[in-house]
Amino acid sequence: MQIIWISGSTSQIKRVNITGLGLFKIAAVSCLAFILIGAGIHFFGFRIAVQFKPDLAREMGGVITLQEKEEIESAYRERLEALQGQLGKVTDQIGKLQTLKEHFTELATPVPIRSRLNDEGGKGGPYLPIQFSPKSKGTLIKDLDTSVDGGKNLVKAVEKLEQNWERQYRWLSQLPTATPITGLTGLSSNYGPRIDPITKRIAQHPGIDFSAPPGTPILAAGSGTVIHAGNDYAYGLYVEIKHIDGFITKYAHARKVLVQQGQTVTRGQMIAEVGTTGRTTGPHLHYEVRLNDSLINPIQVLAARYQAPAHQ
Secondary structure, rough: OEEEEEEOOOOOOOEEEOHHHHHHHHHHHHHHHHHHHHHHHHHHHHHHHHHHHHHHHHHHHHOOOHHHHHHHHHHHHHHHHOOOOHHHHHHHHHHHHHHHHHHHHHHOOOHHHHHHOOOOOOOOOOOOOOOOOOOOOOOOOHHHHHHHHHHHHHHHHHHHHHHHHHHHHHHHOOOOOOOOOOOEEEEEEEEEEEHHHHHHHEEEEOEEEEEEHHHHHEOOOOOOOEEEEEOOOOOOOEEEEOOOOOEEOOOEEEEEEEEOOOEEEEEHHHHEEEOOOOOOOOOEEEEEEEEEEEEOOOOHHHOOOOOOOOOO
């Protein structure tokens, strides 16, 4: 295509040849120029908006000023420090609970086997305490990562403590440390030498006697398995339960037995009722404890300590 240009003053004729390639080049240059102009306007406009109209800048591109960024980070750091402080308090509370648990576990552990309480084999390793520092001078991201890692370690530590406490609870629940009778009862006769209530002569008493009205529930002092449930001339109706660590408990003079041989019982379960069967002068529970086939004083095992009666 050719464009003819005629000058009015000089009548000079100019011819301009326009090709397709030339038009494409002109269009490309024009587009590029418009893009550059638009980008420049957007950039400088953005900077002006950020400086003078931050709200407009946010609407245009979602950006914030440096001051606003520092304020937001300060608010998040304040919350992070508060969280770290709370996690630190939780760590301290867990330590106190662990100490308290060990104290109660020691109180509930029978004297004859107390040496086994902490017998868990060798221990050791590096000391890596779980700490939360609310006054860190690191970056916010770094402090967040540190807090997350500390939180994960704290969860693992709590899970391990829970497993340990559950294991010790199961162990303690199987030891015959609970009171074998309900109600406000007292000891009518202690373990050891005494004046026999029938012959009036000195004799060895192999257990302790709890005075109680007929029908008073007799309870399993610990979880275990019933190995005997029958009748005997001296003991009358009685129950024997085998527990862990070599313990066997015996409950005698019952008027009714509620369990049978081979049955599994749980701590505190009612197994019989107080009666007067066997060699006895009145209703009471005769209670014996054996450790590794040897009689021991049941007072050494009971978690609730009783005073010996004034007159045996």
